[in-house]
Amino acid sequence: MTKQDYGRAFALWREAAAGPWRAYTQHSFVEQLGNGALPQTAYLHYLRQDYIFLFHFSRAWSLAAAKAATIDEMKAAIGTAHALTHVEMPLHVETCAAHGVSASELESTPEENENIAYTRFVLEAGYSGDFLDLMAALAPCVMGYGEIGLRLAGAHSPYSAWIETYAGKDYQRVCEQAGALIDNALNNRLGKDWQSSPRWPQLCKTFAAACSLEAAFWDMGLRAPQ
Amino acid sequence: MTKQDYGRAFALWREAAAGPWRAYTQHSFVEQLGNGALPQTAYLHYLRQDYIFLFHFSRAWSLAAAKAATIDEMKAAIGTAHALTHVEMPLHVETCAAHGVSASELESTPEENENIAYTRFVLEAGYSGDFLDLMAALAPCVMGYGEIGLRLAGAHSPYSAWIETYAGKDYQRVCEQAGALIDNALNNRLGKDWQSSPRWPQLCKTFAAACSLEAAFWDMGLRAPQ
Amino acid sequence: MTKQDYGRAFALWREAAAGPWRAYTQHSFVEQLGNGALPQTAYLHYLRQDYIFLFHFSRAWSLAAAKAATIDEMKAAIGTAHALTHVEMPLHVETCAAHGVSASELESTPEENENIAYTRFVLEAGYSGDFLDLMAALAPCVMGYGEIGLRLAGAHSPYSAWIETYAGKDYQRVCEQAGALIDNALNNRLGKDWQSSPRWPQLCKTFAAACSLEAAFWDMGLRAPQ
Amino acid sequence: MTKQDYGRAFALWREAAAGPWRAYTQHSFVEQLGNGALPQTAYLHYLRQDYIFLFHFSRAWSLAAAKAATIDEMKAAIGTAHALTHVEMPLHVETCAAHGVSASELESTPEENENIAYTRFVLEAGYSGDFLDLMAALAPCVMGYGEIGLRLAGAHSPYSAWIETYAGKDYQRVCEQAGALIDNALNNRLGKDWQSSPRWPQLCKTFAAACSLEAAFWDMGLRAPQ
Numbered sequence: 095m096t097k098q099d100y101g102r103a104f105a106l107w108r109e110a111a112a113g114p115w116r117a118y119t120q121h122s123f124v125e126q127l128g129n130g131a132l133p134q135t136a137y138l139h140y141l142r143q144d145y146i147f148l149f150h151f152s153r154a155w156s157l158a159a160a161k162a163a164t165i166d167e168m169k170a171a172i173g174t175a176h177a178l179t180h181v182e183m184p185l186h187v188e189t190c191a192a193h194g195v196s197a198s199e200l201e202s203t204p205e206e207n208e209n210i211a212y213t214r215f216v217l218e219a220g221y222s223g224d225f226l227d228l229m230a231a232l233a234p235c236v237m238g239y240g241e242i243g244l245r246l247a248g249a250h251s252p253y254s255a256w257i258e259t260y261a262g263k264d265y266q267r268v269c270e271q272a273g274a275l276i277d278n279a280l281n282n283r284l285g286k287d288w289q290s291s292p293r294w295p296q297l298c299k300t301f302a303a304a305c306s307l308e309a310a311f312w313d314m315g316l317r318a319p320q
Numbered sequence: 321m322t323k324q325d326y327g328r329a330f331a332l333w334r335e336a337a338a339g340p341w342r343a344y345t346q347h348s349f350v351e352q353l354g355n356g357a358l359p360q361t362a363y364l365h366y367l368r369q370d371y372i373f374l375f376h377f378s379r380a381w382s383l384a385a386a387k388a389a390t391i392d393e394m395k396a397a398i399g400t401a402h403a404l405t406h407v408e409m410p411l412h413v414e415t416c417a418a419h420g421v422s423a424s425e426l427e428s429t430p431e432e433n434e435n436i437a438y439t440r441f442v443l444e445a446g447y448s449g450d451f452l453d454l455m456a457a458l459a460p461c462v463m464g465y466g467e468i469g470l471r472l473a474g475a476h477s478p479y480s481a482w483i484e485t486y487a488g489k490d491y492q493r494v495c496e497q498a499g500a501l502i503d504n505a506l507n508n509r510l511g512k513d514w515q516s517s518p519r520w521p522q523l524c525k526t527f528a529a530a531c532s533l534e535a536a537f538w539d540m541g542l543r544a545p546q
Numbered sequence: 547m548t549k550q551d552y553g554r555a556f557a558l559w560r561e562a563a564a565g566p567w568r569a570y571t572q573h574s575f576v577e578q579l580g581n582g583a584l585p586q587t588a589y590l591h592y593l594r595q596d597y598i599f600l601f602h603f604s605r606a607w608s609l610a611a612a613k614a615a616t617i618d619e620m621k622a623a624i625g626t627a628h629a630l631t632h633v634e635m636p637l638h639v640e641t642c643a644a645h646g647v648s649a650s651e652l653e654s655t656p657e658e659n660e661n662i663a664y665t666r667f668v669l670e671a672g673y674s675g676d677f678l679d680l681m682a683a684l685a686p687c688v689m690g691y692g693e694i695g696l697r698l699a700g701a702h703s704p705y706s707a708w709i710e711t712y713a714g715k716d717y718q719r720v721c722e723q724a725g726a727l728i729d730n731a732l733n734n735r736l737g738k739d740w741q742s743s744p745r746w747p748q749l750c751k752t753f754a755a756a757c758s759l760e761a762a763f764w765d766m767g768l769r770a771p772q
Numbered sequence: 773m774t775k776q777d778y779g780r781a782f783a784l785w786r787e788a789a790a791g792p793w794r795a796y797t798q799h800s801f802v803e804q805l806g807n808g809a810l811p812q813t814a815y816l817h818y819l820r821q822d823y824i825f826l827f828h829f830s831r832a833w834s835l836a837a838a839k840a841a842t843i844d845e846m847k848a849a850i851g852t853a854h855a856l857t858h859v860e861m862p863l864h865v866e867t868c869a870a871h872g873v874s875a876s877e878l879e880s881t882p883e884e885n886e887n888i889a890y891t892r893f894v895l896e897a898g899y900s901g902d903f904l905d906l907m908a909a910l911a912p913c914v915m916g917y918g919e920i921g922l923r924l925a926g927a928h929s930p931y932s933a934w935i936e937t938y939a940g941k942d943y944q945r946v947c948e949q950a951g952a953l954i955d956n957a958l959n960n961r962l963g964k965d966w967q968s969s970p971r972w973p974q975l976c977k978t979f980a981a982a983c984s985l986e987a988a989f990w991d992m993g994l995r996a997p998q
Binding site: 110149152153175242 | 632639
């Protein structure tokens with residue numbers, strides 16, 4: 095199985111943004127991760143930018159907690175931010191160290207435009223809008239990595255550790271929980287029939303824009319560092 | 321006529337918050353404005369706090385512009401903020417000067433807790449929520465003054481200038497425009513049947529809390545300055 | 547020892563806001579917690595409002611994480627929000643249950659004006675300002691409870707469990723860490739000589755206003771529930 | 773004269789970001805505006821994106837008003853937002869109409885990634901930071917157009933109307949006022965010696981990133997529309 099429905103809203107968002115979703119999740123960078131053709135320099139370029147990305151992504155989940163309407167939403171958002179900052183980011187530092195990139199090099203990496211573009215889009219969607227806008231902007235990252243992991247799982251590639259992280263049960267569960275969080279948030283704010291709300295096409299637009307910005311992030315990965 | 325429906329949402333909000341609305345719009349401070357029993361010191365206390373209030377209220381309308389979804393919403397919000405800062409606040413300074421309170425005294429007035437309470441509630445509702453949350457928090461101030469003005473219009477009171485400002489056509493038009501802005505914002509975000517959205521009771525709750533904080537603001541006016 | 551310096555900035559803030567700090571930390575509600583004179587109804591009133599307070603306080607620490615400039619600031623803020631939502635709030639539910647207040651009663655408690663006033667002031671200070679503004683607004687709560695706990699420690703009171711929680715090593719360490727977080731944040735943003743920055747009197751003003759809003763929160767505790 | 777110091781901070785920011793500033797203000801798109809080599813399709817592509825840009829730029833100035841510390845800051849920010857939405861945007865609609873792009877085409881233009889990237893960067897800098905962060909992110913746009921206008925003034929080009937708008941006295945005065953607003957905001961928050969504050973290099977970094985995102989915006993202009 096290569097495609098997982100991580101909740102009802104996600105499946106609909108993905109369908110509505112079919113083009114940008116494909117451009118993002120089947121990007122050449124991703125294919126090369128799977129078949130092993132990706133140059134090590136491109137991978138390291140990506141890893142270094144991804145560290146900065148994780149910092150801003152943790153800020154975005156923290157903002158989601160600030161915008162939560164219920165204790166359950168808040169616990170889910172803070173739990174995610176906590177896992178990102180206390181587990182994922184330290185792991186990322188270790189992974190980079192194993193590839194010869196020191197923590198201080200990581201910290202001093204200049205943030206590139208495509209990295210700025212996606213992270214600030216997510217945060218601004220959250221600040222200017224509400225919890226739902228933030229979720230629509232976050233979802234492509236969370237679930238896209240899950241779907242990519244599942245699709246490439248079992249590949250013989252020097253990047254199989256990366257692949258198996260996202261194909262693994264733990265990460266798949268993160269995606270399912272995010273999907274449930276989003277479905278509940280929609281139900282609680284717009285009612286069961288949220289697809290017929292005028293908010294829905296706007297949320298679909300936010301999701302699609304985020305996919306496009308994710309694809310541009312992979313473009314950056316393939317390019318020489320600035 | 322003493323009660324005006326400044327739009328569909330406003331009329332429903334007022335109905336749902338009947339108790340807090342009465343506590344606010346028929347507060348003893350208001351009645352004493354109308355029958356002239358209000359001590360001059362209380363009026364000046366109120367005027368000085370109201371100057372600080374207008375500063376934060378202008379910030380709130382500016383935030384509404386930052387959170388607008390359409391150029392029409394943005395123009396309405398910026399137009400209001402512009403009128404507040406470029407017309408109302410300078411007028412307020414003049415009024416206070418006429419009562420012997422200088423501009424520098426006005427600027428140095430310590431902000432009291434009840435003033436902080438309402439203004440920060442409005443701003444925070446906007447920051448954490450979306451445009452609708454902000455409107456529900458702003459509406460009691462905008463429309464409440466309109467209704468109070470209409471009800472007290474023609475009163476023989478040393479405060480009749482204050483009363484006629486809010487009873488006057490210009491201010492009544494501000495209320496009607498705000499009502500239309502709110503109704504359109506609801507239609508565009510939640511659909512024509514916004515009353516059946518789960519957001520609606522939440523918006524009613526925000527409106528009611530704002531009424532209660534407005535009533536506490538009048539309490540402050542009657543109290544000796546801190 | 548009854549007074550602890552939880553960092554340089556805190557000690558200076560407390561000194562600059564001596565009056566409001568005393569009004570807050572030596573409030574009659576606090577004294578009655580210590581000598582046991584506090585009616586059980588007042589204590590329960592406070593506990594119920596405090597549950598709502600903790601929800602918004604967790605939002606505020608999450609916002610601090612969103613506004614963090616370094617990974618250390620972010621980890622500290624998220625760590626605090628995580629402890630509040632995953633440990634303190636469940637504990638609070640248990641405490642209330644032991645006093646006969648069920649979880650659903652707790653959830654349905656109407657939020658009172660003084661509760662709104664302080665929590666929204668904190669959040670708005672953070673949204674409109676930066677990390678430092680948020681810290682100045684949060685500090686009175688964090689450190690005030692620490693100082694109250696220390697001062698009342700060992701008291702023979704039906705509320706000694708409450709007192710010992712805040713007098714205890716765990717909570718005292720929370721205060722010290724918050725103090726260090728604040729001092730570092732000041733150093734990193736305004737330089738070692740932050741006391742001579744024009745931001746400093748403004749931060750002192752925010753701290754003092756927060757103390758005054760905390761004192762009003764205790765007033766609420768002594769009053770019959772609305 | 774081709775280079776204007778629109779205030780002390782601006783001159784220093786420009787100096788510290790020499791490379792990105794040149795990449796932005798002497799971009800091939802700009803040169804082709806001046807020598808008339810720019811294809812009409814590229815110009816129209818730019819105009820259409822710029823309309824969306826102006827919408828978000830107005831939101832950013834509105835946010836600045838929400839984050840203002842004084843009535844003067846607020847009036848300046850609201851005045852700018854008001855001019856943008858009530859004068860510049862309607863003018864933009866007229867200009868586009870004269871080039872055969874209707875208002876409805878303008879409204880339905882899909883926002884491209886580079887447009888998202890700069891506008892959301894500005895807004896997010898403002899939301900997560902304070903008034904100064906927002907100013908550092910806004911300044912490259914405001915002052916860059918002023919400098920470009922001055923440098924290309926008098927050019928024989930089909931785009932001379934565009935050029936003379938920004939070279940003209942009215943726009944130059946906008947730049948000077950923004951420069952004064954920024955210098956005062958720095959003085960009032962960080963003191964006269966703001967260059968030695970740790971905030972300064974961070975503000976320089978924000979300014980430089982914004983220049984780089986502006987250069988990418990011109991790249992977009994030269995590319996075929998998506």
